[in-house]
Amino acid sequence: MTGHAIDPAMLAKAETLTEALPYLQRYAGKTFVVKYGGHAMGDAALARDFAADIVLLKAVGINPVVVHGGGPQIGAMLKRVGVESDFIDGLRVTTKETAEIAEMVLSGAINKELVGWINAAGGRAVGISGKDGGFVKAAKLRRTKKDPDSNIERIIDLGFVGEPETVDRTIIDTISASGMIPVIAPIGVGEDGHTYNINADTMAGAVAAALGAARLLLLTDVAGVLDKSGQLLTDLDPAKIAALQDDGTISGGMIPKLETCVAAVQAKVDAAVILDGRVPHAMLIEMFTNSGAGTLIHK
């Protein structure tokens, strides 16, 4: 007896699904915190793919929690209203006025746009910031930096830049348990009543730690962490990351990103991955195929 001729393209599709099976089984019921960076958000087709991937995760029994950035979009709005802003080691120096604009762009425009994309893809997204239900209590970020000439640690004042001090998971659990997808803007409120601008990677790491997430996925605009010659580093641990920081291989936005990954894996998060958000369906390739993508960070 001879078998039917099978279209190789159809067979490849079926093989992709069977390749995904062990991953689907491993991840069912687990929480994945996905940070969608402002740079990766620029392209509408990519945003649509991202939203569809998030809905797919929810549909196969994974619990996705989205945290978004919006640095370039805040920058564009500040420019429009004629407000200057600087970055120190990847963090925006934030005056009271900058914090107001950051909140407007993050909690208003971007959060609702992403909620809209996910809902259009068939999901039910609920947009919140750290202020909703008071779920993120922020504190002013205390940062010091060694002066290379004198070797003295100096205090860096970033203004209203916050770090999550406590994350109450109740509101996230309530949204997730009712079949909806939380979409979180990185804004928090302090005991002092001030609004704090929180780096989105830092926020995602704090949320992932509070939830004991299986994975923290950070989607950005590079292939992953690159070495000095531009080659992708596929596997890092805290010791290797400290060395990359000391020899200046990582700079700018990659600094808070990797600090977040280290803090997350040292908390209860199994692993963190830095992924190229410019690649369509990067998340699915990383999670459900044998190839993986980007840089994996583990303990």
Ligand SMILES: Nc1ncnc2c1ncn2[C@@H]1O[C@H](COP(=O)(O)OP(=O)(O)O)[C@@H](O)[C@H]1O
């Ligand atoms: N070693 C490195 N490997 C990759 N990217 C790096 C490295 N060092 C610095 N970067 C910078 O970090 C950027 C990613 O951080 P960021 O701009 O904050 O992205 P996002 O908006 O996605 O959070 C890259 O575009 C790159 O310019």
Ligand SMILES: CC(=O)N[C@@H](CCC(=O)OP(=O)(O)O)C(=O)O
């Ligand atoms: C303190 C700080 O730097 N906050 C960030 C918040 C947005 C962000 O982190 O967005 P991306 O992930 O797109 O970079 C900012 O003001 O740009």
